[in-house]
Amino acid sequence: MSDFEPKVVAFVCNWCTYAGADLTGTSRIKYASNVKIIRFPCTGRIDFMLLLKAFANGADGIIVSGCHPNDCHYTSGNFHAKRRWIMFKELMDFMGIDMNRITFSWVSAAEGAKWADVVNATVTRIRELGPYVSYKEMVDKSVEEEVKNG
Amino acid sequence: METTRKLIRKQSVEKLYNALTSNRQVYAPVVAADKQIEYRYNPGFAEVTFGHIRSTLSVKNVVFPKVENLFFYTNARSESTITDIDMSRIPEVVLWGAHPCDNAAFDTLRSIFCWDIKDEFFSKRLEKLAVIGLSCHLSDEYCFCTSVGLSPDSKKGSDILLSLLKNGDYHADILTEKGNEIVKSAADLFETVSDEKEVITEVKQKFSHEQVTSKLSAAFEHPFWVENSLRCIGCGACAYVCPTCACFDIQDETRGKNGKRYRSWDSCGFGLFTLHTSGHNPREVQSQRWRQRIMHKFSYMPERNESLGCVGCGRCSSGCPVDMNIAEQLEALQNI
């Protein structure tokens, strides 16, 4: 698996983490290029289903990141998100979907260095875990099920 | 074709099964870990059940899969293309041990898919299907095949029909050319008929379907429908387990530029089934949808497709979470 390059999708909020990631760049801090950033208005807008869609479409790891508690641009979006992630994590654990592949973090607009750390740590971890085969296999198998006679 | 009857010994049945699985897909019933009766492809003979009353799902999926791809496409604006399905890839399948009600359902499905324009997906699958049926030696209170013009040993739809004998051997009625081919491929397993008695279950007739049909034509506005569907919760279980329900949905699914259009099972019991984009719904409440289900099977289909839309398997009633018992309702309907 030495040539395995993890595909990591980051779902981030516009006001803190996206700005933080921007700061990482302007501060010329290098970090793993495996991450594809998708910007949302707020962590409260990040539907849990999007994470599953990312896995289904080939992501090996996911980062979800937004403003620190009390810093939400919309006052409470991240608090709502937090409760949702707690439930989502428990459900995923119960169903055997690998939560080690998802990093949840709070990265503010000033934490350019933290963003680089979060990404690097995630990519390293995913590199060790290898590609997320079991979820993809399920998706592919589902396609085969249809082709088969019933 | 002239039908013939042969004898097949208990131990030869296993040989026949193994001979069939060696070179084709055999779809046979097994008792799953959770006690559900389900059909699987080529299970080991030891797993195959001969003592089931009804499988949880019907076997209609061998000719009408729950998802059937219709074609593939690439959506690239002006350069879009469509790739047809290679229907020659549809496999030859032997359906093993399905009961007469399920097998009779193939005729009903044909009357839906092949009236007027012929549906090639369905007809190709049916063409490649050989049915080795099994007469019923067991039944329960949900069975009502005798009320819809069938019986526990109806031959309709089967290519070969096995019937259990008292000593554990089987009679094999060879009904079609397809059945004959199978017999020829293992001729030494079939012997001359004995006079051993067949074990056939008795299913009590609950209603006359002719009478139901004639009553229904004037029963559209009857309060019966609301009274008897209040408990219906509007799920699609009855339609999905039904061997003759054929309503479907057509949907697209795309990944990037490529995708496929497929059809999948649908149910007239769902509120969205008939909902117009405007928000208008011709069948707005559940009683109208329940009425549609019964009317379709027992009034519209006999008039339109010259076939009854029900084979009396009783799955809709046994699978219903709120005990909407169709036989009971039809019994009541014939007397309104």
Added chain:
Amino acid sequence: MDNLVKRAKELLENKTVQVVIGYEAGPTGVIRPAFITDPEKAGKLIYNDKCDQNLAVYLTKKEVKNFGKMAIVATLPVMRSIMMLISEQQLFAESIVVLGISADGNLLDIADINIMQGYIEKSDLSNPEKYKALLAELNKLNPEEKFAYWQKELSKCIKCYACRQACPMCYCTRCTVEVNQPQWIPVQANTHGNMEWHILRAMHLAGRCISCGECGRACPVGIPCHLLTMQLTDQVYTYFKVYAGTSDKMNSVLSTFEPNDKESFII
């Protein structure tokens, strides 16, 4: 259950309610829901330990509501469902009369919502005993085994939505699976599509599920889908110390928050 019949008859006779929702035995002996509008027919009502359907699902059904004021035979899960429906503005407390049934099968005197709340608060609100064993067993599996288990179970799903339709809390007129711009959940019933559907269902019921097990009971192919929501019910209690359906004024867990909610996985 003479008391139940007597009370139902009374309510219909003095026109306090127009319909009584309860249980009766069908011709094959199977217990089914009954809708009694005629006091003379109140004798059909029965209650025994086989009456396990959650009748609260009918409180939001248009054709039942059309009768007028409803009385409903209510075991603990039904009472909790009623609380949820009231707290989520789907039902007015004034539009129903609760014919409460105690855990040992006796008619309770539930005069109003406060009394019902008192009764609920006194009861054991954790998941029913009969489901706990399987939940515990599943929780012991390793992730691969869990994933394999759910893949196998969910591959059976035919997307008939009996789980949704049987659930009193799934009252939305348009469910998320029916939203098609964009098509959020794949329409076809394959393992992947089924898994997304059941995850969505469980998440939408997180903190709202009242552990009646109706979804699993309704499933025609025997998927234990109630375990998904029940697991979350356990977790909601672990994290937030609340059970759903305990008050007519409670907010659902996922639509509220406390600034000091604790978790250990966000870095």
Added chain:
Amino acid sequence: MSDNIYKPYLMEIENIVEETPDVRTFRLKFKNNEDAEKFVFKAGQFGEYSVLGEGESTFCVASSPTRKGYIECTFRKAGRVTNALANLEIGDTVGFRGPYGNTFPVEQWEGKNLLYIAGGIALPPMRCVIWNTIDLRDKYRDITIVYGARTVSDLVYKNELKEWEDRPDIKLITTVDPGGQTPDWKGEIGFVPLVLEKLAPSSENTVAVLCGPPVMIKFTMPVLKKLGFQDKDIYTTLENRMKCGFGKCGRCNVGKLFVCKDGPVFSYEEILTLPEEY
């Protein structure tokens, strides 16, 4: 064409007309010439139009069978497919299956007066038969078109309305709901049934084709009856949700009839025999 009855023809969008802010007309040309040559249809028939990836939607063919080489469709942005259609541009690909359904009995109408009554977005399904009869103008006697919409901007086919208005052999009455007029509006103001009542066309040797929202139909029918129209001389096209278009998917059932096979064109006499599930 293969045996796959679900496979659409690929069509190229040749022209787009923005009729109103949310209604568009596409002119579609077959990508494959053989398909184009084989393709025939009659007034009243419909098709399944698809955007690959979004699904199919059912509309009547809005152009006349007398004009060959292309078909036109007019749709309002309402759901998933129509929104996706509206985002397409000239040159893009649209799938088309059809034609399906029955037709207006235009041959039977020869020698008669024709009265077309349409409301709002219901003119497109009638446009086909209107042009069909106009193109064979000498076979019919008087042609009268009554068309109403909520507001002036909701009137579709504005260019054609102008053309019909200018023709001496067609009588066109356009109307908008009260409040929907603009300062320079020269047509009628008022609901279609009232305008029709005022116009009072003779029912003598006349066929009426009525199409519009349910509420308009509900109030227009009594007016037609009062004018002496018989049920068998009133036609409409029904719409029900459809998927397949050829009587398999079970969606458009109205009683034992399929709107897709036995319709969409029905006389009022036939409609009275149907259960009210449309």
